[in-house]
Amino acid sequence: MKFRSARAGALVPVAIVLTVALASGVAPAAPFGPERPAPAGEILLKLKKLRTLGSVLYVAAHPDDENTAMLSWLARGRLVRAAYLSLTRGDGGQNLIGAERGEEFGVIRTEELLAARRIDGARQYFTRAIDFGYSKSPGETMAIWGHDEVLSDVVRVVRTFRPDVIVTRFPTNGDGGHGQHTASALLAEEAFTAAADPARFPEQITRDGLAPWATRRLFWNVFRVNPDQRDPKLPKLLAVDLGAYNPFLGRSYSEIAAESRSMHKSQGFGSPERRGTLLNYLEPRLGAAASGDLMDGIDTTWNRLPGGAQVIPPLEEAVRRYRPERPAEVIPPLVEALRRVRKLAPSAEVREKEGEILEAIRAAAGLWTEAISAHYAVTPGSEVTVSVVALNRSDAPLTLRRVEASWGAKPAENLGRLESNRPVKAELTVQVPETTDETNPYWLDAAPGRGLFSVADPKMIGRPESRPTATVRFTLEAEGEPLVYEIPVQYRSTDPVMGERYRPLEVVPKVSLHLAGGVAYFADRKPKELLLTLKGGRKGVAGTAGLRVPAGWTVSASQPFSLREEGEEMKLRFTVTPPEGAAAGLLRAEATVEGTTISHDLLRIDYPHLAPIVLTPPAEARLVRQQTTVKARRVGYITGSGDDVPEALRQLGLEVALLSDEDLASGSLGSFDAIVAGVRAYNTRKRLAALQPRLMDYVRNGGTYVVQYNTTQELLPVELGPFPLTLSRDRVTVEEAPVTFLKADPVLSSPNRIGPGDFDGWVQERGLYFPGSWDARYEALLSMADPGEKASEGALLVARYGKGTYVYTGLAFFRQLPAGVPGAYRLLANLVSAGKK
Numbered sequence: 001m002k003f004r005s006a007r008a009g010a011l012v013p014v015a016i017v018l019t020v021a022l023a024s025g026v027a028p029a030a031p032f033g034p035e036r037p038a039p040a041g042e043i044l045l046k047l048k049k050l051r052t053l054g055s056v057l058y059v060a061a062h063p064d065d066e067n068t069a070m071l072s073w074l075a076r077g078r079l080v081r082a083a084y085l086s087l088t089r090g091d092g093g094q095n096l097i098g099a100e101r102g103e104e105f106g107v108i109r110t111e112e113l114l115a116a117r118r119i120d121g122a123r124q125y126f127t128r129a130i131d132f133g134y135s136k137s138p139g140e141t142m143a144i145w146g147h148d149e150v151l152s153d154v155v156r157v158v159r160t161f162r163p164d165v166i167v168t169r170f171p172t173n174g175d176g177g178h179g180q181h182t183a184s185a186l187l188a189e190e191a192f193t194a195a196a197d198p199a200r201f202p203e204q205i206t207r208d209g210l211a212p213w214a215t216r217r218l219f220w221n222v223f224r225v226n227p228d229q230r231d232p233k234l235p236k237l238l239a240v241d242l243g244a245y246n247p248f249l250g251r252s253y254s255e256i257a258a259e260s261r262s263m264h265k266s267q268g269f270g271s272p273e274r275r276g277t278l279l280n281y282l283e284p285r286l287g288a289a290a291s292g293d294l295m296d297g298i299d300t301t302w303n304r305l306p307g308g309a310q311v312i313p314p315l316e317e318a319v320r321r322y323r324p325e326r327p328a329e330v331i332p333p334l335v336e337a338l339r340r341v342r343k344l345a346p347s348a349e350v351r352e353k354e355g356e357i358l359e360a361i362r363a364a365a366g367l368w369t370e371a372i373s374a375h376y377a378v379t380p381g382s383e384v385t386v387s388v389v390a391l392n393r394s395d396a397p398l399t400l401r402r403v404e405a406s407w408g409a410k411p412a413e414n415l416g417r418l419e420s421n422r423p424v425k426a427e428l429t430v431q432v433p434e435t436t437d438e439t440n441p442y443w444l445d446a447a448p449g450r451g452l453f454s455v456a457d458p459k460m461i462g463r464p465e466s467r468p469t470a471t472v473r474f475t476l477e478a479e480g481e482p483l484v485y486e487i488p489v490q491y492r493s494t495d496p497v498m499g500e501r502y503r504p505l506e507v508v509p510k511v512s513l514h515l516a517g518g519v520a521y522f523a524d525r526k527p528k529e530l531l532l533t534l535k536g537g538r539k540g541v542a543g544t545a546g547l548r549v550p551a552g553w554t555v556s557a558s559q560p561f562s563l564r565e566e567g568e569e570m571k572l573r574f575t576v577t578p579p580e581g582a583a584a585g586l587l588r589a590e591a592t593v594e595g596t597t598i599s600h601d602l603l604r605i606d607y608p609h610l611a612p613i614v615l616t617p618p619a620e621a622r623l624v625r626q627q628t629t630v631k632a633r634r635v636g637y638i639t640g641s642g643d644d645v646p647e648a649l650r651q652l653g654l655e656v657a658l659l660s661d662e663d664l665a666s667g668s669l670g671s672f673d674a675i676v677a678g679v680r681a682y683n684t685r686k687r688l689a690a691l692q693p694r695l696m697d698y699v700r701n702g703g704t705y706v707v708q709y710n711t712t713q714e715l716l717p718v719e720l721g722p723f724p725l726t727l728s729r730d731r732v733t734v735e736e737a738p739v740t741f742l743k744a745d746p747v748l749s750s751p752n753r754i755g756p757g758d759f760d761g762w763v764q765e766r767g768l769y770f771p772g773s774w775d776a777r778y779e780a781l782l783s784m785a786d787p788g789e790k791a792s793e794g795a796l797l798v799a800r801y802g803k804g805t806y807v808y809t810g811l812a813f814f815r816q817l818p819a820g821v822p823g824a825y826r827l828l829a830n831l832v833s834a835g836k837k
């Protein structure tokens, strides 16, 4: 398997890199798009923030763990630099809004965090750690991640962001539940010491230019607590009121927090806005004591930097001079402050403050800059027009000296003075380098390990997302001082319903290759026809395309193709023949165009609350050959919150019909050999409760009904099966946990004899939300347990009801089938065949 190495053509860092998409306003539902100037109240807040140099890093394990009220209060109230370090991207979570799982889901949750940060004003960092699913212990977590690697990443983020204070969401004692939660607190405490020690992770200092950093103190943001009833022997808590109101913004931090938290839509975290006092408590854990305030004894003024004192007077002057109706009057002192900041010794903090001053100037001038591509997607080696606009909406004397693109293009120079409210426009004809990599999240460029993403360029570690595909740099001048704004190239369109929308410019393959399903399962020795879909990334692409198979497998020859239009699709059929015995391997699609080999798919994910996501994963599918008999022929599927189980049923040779509520209400269910309910069907399909009697009739009359896991939340008020059963939160998270067969039952022996080997090679977990108690008329067939825990017997329950069979299973088929786990296919074949002799 070949993956791209480090991204070529990365941008050369410039002296001033703005915090694109992180510093935008607090206006409701801040969508993805160009940086907008702040309104008058917020400009004053920005000016005050320029005088403050403190910083706080909040640390937890997942997107949605963070205390958004704390982050809003820190960034917008205390005016310190605030950041959230989420160790993982939440890849292992459950997706309430779509069918994406694993890495793709991690990209969605990354974007949800970035959307939340656009609202609360904090920055975002990650480590390389993968959210591998629920874990009951920090020991298991560290063993899978690799303790030293993740610690090194936390230390890197501390040395990069240089916080005065670290706050952990979870305690180290395990009360946080999830093993990854406890691990996040343990690692934050270790990093507190390690980041200051030049002997720890020295390559970050010698190779990557970071310096050791001593954080002053570390707190745990304790859960709900009544400080008066706390054990007096425990450390004294520090109280902070996160419900305070900010008159500059017209909102309280808890109101901002609710909006920020509601960005975690994939987790169903729409949150109510709380008003009034909201006390939170901090327990001192490490470092210098604090008597009344978390920043006690920390100089948060410019005086903390050598030579910093001289920056204070012009910044004070800007605050004094500020009048909301004439914000541009603060530009002269801001430019003077900029001049003085640029004379200080460079550091991450100084660079960031320089960016903030530039943003304040942008806001004071009402300055609008945009770089809009004529197409939303380009291919390597192509040419695209980028229209740039600079617009000064004040009478401040600003001159536009130069506009240049990060890719090859003739810069536009000496564009003259920016007259008030008169847009200055230019067009750049940009050459997309032939060596440019296709757009992809940087942490997915190489195949991930079990516990860590592999990132070739260590300087990318910690960053929330890839660098922008292309940028345009505007060089302005005010009072003789250069002002540089570097912004990403975007595409703009108008949706008739949603209005104006922006998306980042994408680089896509000249031809993308898509293999349906991700798994080709061979239940017998018969050859199968596989469909490869080719899609043109630009006009006029021709070449040959074929499949590469592992040794022992054979495939029909490569075929020529020709696509005239951008977006045009073509399907090619290939015949794949499996080896005689059990086998598994990876199949890769390849196209040859103009002498180069292309082997990537193109995947777009678009949700209204997020910036559009583009991935270009390897065009691969898993080949599995495992003798499997299926007696059923026709299966009806009740889709729940979305899963790929129907495709797996088709791979077994079954005819699958997706059943609508209408089909369930009045269709002829008797024509199905089995009906399968998708994951969380009873949580998400409101009409299922009313349709349940028909499903039970179907079983009584001889049908087979297989229900996959539902959660205990928002469960419909209906008995899930013919007899009572109660769901619990029991789960078995260790995917290797031994499985014991409790009873001999046809479901475990016919048509395929299921043995311990069928539970080999499972991924992420055995199962979840197992029933905790059930009527004696159910047979419990399997028992399993996580290490050191009581066995759970609810993973697979079977009941004979009338002439039919009812199955409830919390086994994680929805994870195993797309991963090509043969035992899961064999067991599923038995479940749907239960009614056939």
Ligand SMILES: [Zn+2]
Residues within 6 Å of the ligand: 061, 062, 064, 065, 178, 181
């Ligand atoms: Zn969590």
